[in-house]
Amino acid sequence: MEQQPPSSTVPAEFSPLAQQEPPKNMGDLSKSYDRATIFFTRWGAHVLDHILLACFLTGLLSFGVSIDKDANGLYFFILAAIILCSYYVLLEGLTGYTIGKFTFRIIAVNAEGRPPGLWKSFIRSLIRLFEANVFLLGGLPAGISVLASDKRQRLGDLAANTYVVKVKDLHNVSKKQTTVLAVVFSIVAVLSIIGMIFGIIDIASRTPTEETFYSKDKKIQITAPSDWGKDSSLHDEADIEISNRFSEKYVLVLSESKEDLDSSFTLQDYTQAIEANLQDAVENVSVDKQIRTVVDNQVAIQFNAKGEIDGIKVAYIVTLVETPTHFHQIMAWTEEKRFESLKQELQKVSASFREVK
Structure with missing residues (x-):
């Protein structure tokens, strides 16, 4: 009769149970992060997002959008607000990522570890306009909330019951989806930078009227x-x-x-x-x-x-x-x-x- 090896000799990484281990409770996972580390990671993602969005909006100017006059300026800022909200609501709601978050390997999730969905993302983005606005207190409320809250959440996370966690700590991340997003986000980033270059050239070459x-x-x-x-x-x-x-x-x-x-x-x-x-x-x-x-x-x-x-x-x-x-x-x-x-x-x-x- 063939003798079976003791179960303790089977490496954990080859155990079917280990591969199917459900993700940790998102609140406890977020709570386990070092405050300073997660703060600077989120801040870096936030800055990168704003740089790319600024590049994109500058590129819009090369298509004839003018902010010289009050009326056109109002239309431009309304358009900018729509683009900013859509960027966060759609991307974070459907994938959990923004380009900044994807780059820094963090993701916004709901309590079950999945992308938060459009409604929760809308709540997060709406509050972002006040707590993470670079023109309004410079994003200070968001930073204070992340450092002070028990589960490293900003005010938008608290309102929507969402968390920002490290991608490596999730077990349900699709490699195929990651590859597709990496390609798409890279293309968007390159196009934004190209748009900014053309926008700056266009602004510099305009003849004053x-x-x-x-x-x-x-x-x-x-x-x-x-x-x-x-x-x-x-x-x-x-x-x-x-x-x-x-x-x-x-x-x-x-x-x-x-x-x-x-x-x-x-x-x-x-x-x-x-x-x-x-x-x-x-x-x-x-x-x-x-x-x-x-x-x-x-x-x-x-x-x-x-x-x-x-x-x-x-x-x-x-x-x-x-x-x-x-x-x-x-x-x-x-x-x-x-x-x-x-x-x-x-x-x-x-x-x-x-x-x-």
Whole structure:
């Protein structure tokens, strides 16, 4: 009779039971990870995802998407939000991975160790907008939650009952699926980088355009580069208000009908009145010498001024134009520290003032 070897002599890795061992409880598995290690692994995946998404969104610009104007900027950021949400919701929901997670060999799973599904992924992604937003607290809430929570979960994980674990600790990962995802993610990453390169080249090669802005009654106009836009918050009585708040440059036009003034009122009188108003409205104001100029084939006076508003140092170019029926005040300003670099542009915008014939 042939003697069977003791079961203890059979290597564990060849045991059918060992091969079929179910995955560990995901909460306990996540809890077993070193806090710092899982934090930096998740952070690295998060950074890589954002770099690739930034490359992709930059590439969109090469297809004619412009964020120069307020309206187009709004559409662009809505599109960007949709892309960001779809990226996380679809990829994590269906596979558990993002490109960053796949690269760092971690995966988002539900309590059973499977991809969380679209609903749980949607919850995670929705909360991600607040806790992992680089523009809102820099992702600090997510980092604190991962370090402080018992099972290394960020707030989105806690809300969706999901976990982020190391791929090597799961027993149900398909090698075929891993290979397919590796190929697909590599292609997406390369295309994103190529898109970024074309986007940067396109942005750098664009010829600046100009836009004309009109008063409500369409009687006067002013022209500015396309990165300017209407800004209704500058002055309650302004006829034209435009700005680029990102670059801190502003221009408004105020018109005064001659019918409301004494017939002997001159452009010089108007200039003195504007200077006096500036002295009252701005602290520590200093006014440069007036110069005579021509705007829209009309006599004009221009001067520069500097002062402080709410502790911020501001520099102005004030241009006063007399037409047969009106006096027009064109006020352009920016922060004093930006004035020299923006002076030529502010002068050009001011000089573009025209009456609509």
